[in-house]
Amino acid sequence: MTDEIPIRQAGRGRRKAGRLPLLALAILWAAEAVHAQDAPLPDEPITPVPLDIITDPARVSLGQRLFSDTRLSGGNDRSCSSCHMITRGGADGLRLSTGPQNRIPPTNTPTILNVSLSALLNWDGRNRSVKTQLRDVVTNPHIMDGDWPTVLSRLQADRALVTEFRGSYPDGITQANVIDALAEYERSLVTPNAPFDRYLRGEADALTPQAKAGYELFKFYGCVSCHQGVNVGGNMLQAFGIFGSPAAAEGGPDTPGAAKDTGIFPSEPVFRVPSLRNVAETAPYFHNGSVQTLPEAIDIMANYQLGRSITPDDIAQIEAFLTSLTGEYQGIPLGDYQR
Ligand code: HEC
Ligand code: HEC
Known part of the structure; x- marks a missing residue:
């Protein structure tokens, strides 16, 4: 796991069975025997995307707004969703995107979906959590070309946003809180049930x-x-x-x-x-x-x-x-x- 928010893995509930009284265990056993053909496959090298990732809805909603907010870019001309689109599998369908001032990022845009489940981020694996990746992506000259003081002062000038932030973060719009809200949104971007x-x-x-x-x-x-x-x-x-x-x-x-x-x-x-x-x-x-x-x-x-x-x-x-x-x-x- 890349961060501290608890992610309950599917199947953990089954382990809790050991704490149930014997009768309940017997019923559980009988039920599982009847549905033997529905039992999860044991010991596969790939595990399902969890169905019950816990996120904070208010923070997810703030993060979702920031994800489409051009004020996070230096030129106020692009947002995260310019290149990471749900309608394009979380990427942009292009060989290489066009970055700020027509700079071409050296690599293809990876998907934003399920990123919180990866242990390494970026093509070179340089980031190990969505939060460190978020700190860098805003200032990356090929991607957002922003600087944090400018981004924060733009956001802090937006009274409605300040009020909404205070609902989730008592200290308001800070770099850490902007990153936290975006990270929470990214945690919600999972695609279970393949x-x-x-x-x-x-x-x-x-x-x-x-x-x-x-x-x-x-x-x-x-x-x-x-x-x-x-x-x-x-x-x-x-x-x-x-x-x-x-x-x-x-x-x-x-x-x-x-x-x-x-x-x-x-x-x-x-x-x-x-x-x-x-x-x-x-x-x-x-x-x-x-x-x-x-x-x-x-x-x-x-x-x-x-x-x-x-x-x-x-x-x-x-x-x-x-x-x-x-x-x-x-x-x-x-x-x-x-x-
Ligand atoms: C030794 C490790 C290794 C093995 C074995 C391996 N891959 Fe990969 N795979 C990689 C790496 C590393 C990349 C990224 C290469 C790049 O983008 O330059 C990759 C990229 C891919 C991609 C492109 C994904 C994308 O989003 O761009 C696909 C599809 C893929 N692998 C499928 C397979 C399949 C199918 C097999 C078996 C036939 C396989 N891989 C075996 C390491 C491996
Ligand atoms: C100009 C297109 C573009 C924009 C805008 C953009 N990205 Fe990306 N994103 C990329 C590219 C290209 C990479 C790969 C960079 C690398 O690996 O060096 C990437 C990588 C990522 C990754 C790592 C994914 C992985 O699995 O490795 C995350 C997470 C991410 N971006 C989130 C964001 C967020 C959040 C924003 C807005 C603050 C954003 N991106 C804005 C193009 C873009």
Whole structure:
């Protein structure tokens, strides 16, 4: 977990069963026996997005407003939602975005969805919590190009906003509170109930046979050695190009966006393994947005990360599995949001 807000993991309730009286336990056992086919799959390397993340509604609402507030940018001309759109899988669908004064950020815009569930943030994994990421993103010259004193004085001049902030934060609009509200909003941006998560929870029919076969291949080939955990990625640094050099990483360790001085794989560029949640909604792919389609990205991964070429049939099955990782935002499947 990246921060202190309690996130209750699905399944924890079951462990509490030990505290129940014996009779209740027996009833629970009988109920589970009847619904044996609905039992969660044990010991999988990927876990479902929790269904019951606890957030503070007033802070989430403040954070949501700030997320679309151009006053957070130096030029008062862009907000977080200019590049991170729910209707585009939490990203912007572009190879590279256009930053302030036409500066092009060196890397593709990653999704904002489920970020609070990743242990490492940014392509180079330099941030380990949404709060440190938030402090930096406002001042990043390629992204918001703002400075905190200006941002705060603009917001503090807005009386209605000051009053609303005081409702949640007695000390009003401060850098820490602006960051806290945005972080709380980011915590609310989770996409549970992907077909794959429902399958993990025991709904055998939630996945098509093709997606199930794709999941088995994902494990069999070893994709899961890097893309695992609740976010199917987001928790480790790895070289891009373990077997040979993919075109997207031709700059070697100096490839834009790569982590520096990690001490691992000194001759290869190292990146945070990205989350594959909602990946069918977040083309184009890779740190430089150079690949448009999932089959192409899967083929590159098999060749350069696992050193094997796999058949189009296998690629199609893995694609079906990756597509089953598309979840729901506020109860609506992400793919149904109007573009
Ligand atoms: C100009 C487009 C743009 C705008 C505007 C923008 N971002 Fe981003 N965002 C990016 C890019 C590009 C990255 C990747 C930067 C990197 O890794 O070096 C990123 C990365 C992130 C990440 C890390 C995601 C991950 O999984 O690694 C978060 C969180 C984030 N932005 C939140 C925000 C917030 C909050 C705002 C507003 C204060 C914002 N962004 C404004 C383009 C943008
Ligand atoms: C050795 C670790 C490793 C293995 C094994 C691995 N990946 Fe990756 N994967 C990465 C890294 C690192 C990146 C980011 C590369 C970049 O953007 O430059 C990535 C990126 C991706 C992307 C693009 C995601 C995005 O949003 O841009 C997809 C899709 C993907 N991997 C799927 C797979 C599949 C399918 C397999 C198995 C065939 C696999 N990966 C095996 C480390 C790995």
